[in-house]
Amino acid sequence: MASEESFKIIEGEELYRKLAMGEPIVVLDVRTETEFANSHIPGSILIPLHQLENRLGEVPNSGSPVAVVCEHGIRGVSACRFLAEHGIGPLYNLTGGLQTWNGPTEAGTDGHWDRNRTVAPARFLVENFDLLPRGLALDLATGEGRNAIYLATRGFDVDAVDVSADAVARARARARRLGAPIRAVVGNVEDGTYIIPIESYDVIIVFNYLHRPLFNDIRDGVVPGGVVSRSHSVTPST
Numbered sequence: 001m002a003s004e005e006s007f008k009i010i011e012g013e014e015l016y017r018k019l020a021m022g023e024p025i026v027v028l029d030v031r032t033e034t035e036f037a038n039s040h041i042p043g044s045i046l047i048p049l050h051q052l053e054n055r056l057g058e059v060p061n062s063g064s065p066v067a068v069v070c071e072h073g074i075r076g077v078s079a080c081r082f083l084a085e086h087g088i089g090p091l092y093n094l095t096g097g098l099q100t101w102n103g104p105t106e107a108g109t110d111g112h113w114d115r116n117r118t119v120a121p122a123r124f125l126v127e128n129f130d131l132l133p134r135g136l137a138l139d140l141a142t143g144e145g146r147n148a149i150y151l152a153t154r155g156f157d158v159d160a161v162d163v164s165a166d167a168v169a170r171a172r173a174r175a176r177r178l179g180a181p182i183r184a185v186v187g188n189v190e191d192g193t194y195i196i197p198i199e200s201y202d203v204i205i206v207f208n209y210l211h212r213p214l215f216n217d218i219r220d221g222v223v224p225g226g227v228v229s230r231s232h233s234v235t236p237s238t
């Protein structure tokens with residue numbers, strides 16, 4: 001049998017921080033479907049412990065760490081041992097289980113792994129981070145701020161805007177919690193109540209939001225040599 005050293009223990013706060021900072025961790029929930037439907041970490045994959053043997057092939061095994069979560073951290077130990085015996089890892093077990101998780105949760109039955117629905121930043125942004133000139137960034141339609149926070153954790157000075165006051169409040173709270181301050185404001189980028197200042201940002205990012213009439217304003221908002229990054233492209237300004 002694999003020893004306990006074949007997996008590490010992780011606290012909820014640490015897991016939350018790692019996800020928010022863009023570490024490519026797969027979150028595997030091994031509770032029952034009912035428990036999962038009540039509340040789970042957004043974007044986690046559901047494979048109940050008793051089904052793990054038959055569904056082993058569904059566990060993403062690209063070498064990225066897998067964080068196993070259950071209700072109290074007990075089933076997670078069994079799951080980690082089983083996964084380690086079958087060559088999957090590196091592995092974390094969420095100690096104390098979801099009872100100790102203070103990060104975002106959602107209800108529902110969609111238990112398919114979806115990295116973009118966790119608190120993690122957009123994969124495209126993480127993969128192209130090195131192309132971005134450091135300095136002042138703006139995240140348009142920031143939502144709950146996952147991408148703005150990611151840039152802030154990596155040394156950017158970050159402004160963010162979203163039309164939803166609730167989303168902005170959550171973005172601010174998350175950023176504070178992670179020690180990655182952002183200046184998030186409520187604003188509507190479509191009706192002229194929020195205007196992108198001209199030649200002000202080294203980087204402007206826009207993910208999962210499209211309003212074509214904004215294209216010129218976005219281009220004008222970056223300094224010469226700055227960069228615009230949207231869901232699937234990184235464009236230097238001229």
Ligand SMILES: C[S@@+](CC[C@H](N)C(=O)[O-])C[C@H]1O[C@@H](n2cnc3c(N)ncnc32)[C@H](O)[C@@H]1O
Pocket residue numbers: 122140141142143144145146147161162163164167187188189190191206207208209
């Ligand atoms: C699908 S979410 C994307 C959030 C974030 N960019 C991300 O990728 O996680 C789209 C966001 O656009 C915001 N939004 C929609 N219309 C907007 C507008 N006119 N001005 C500012 N934000 C807007 C919504 O409130 C929502 O938070």
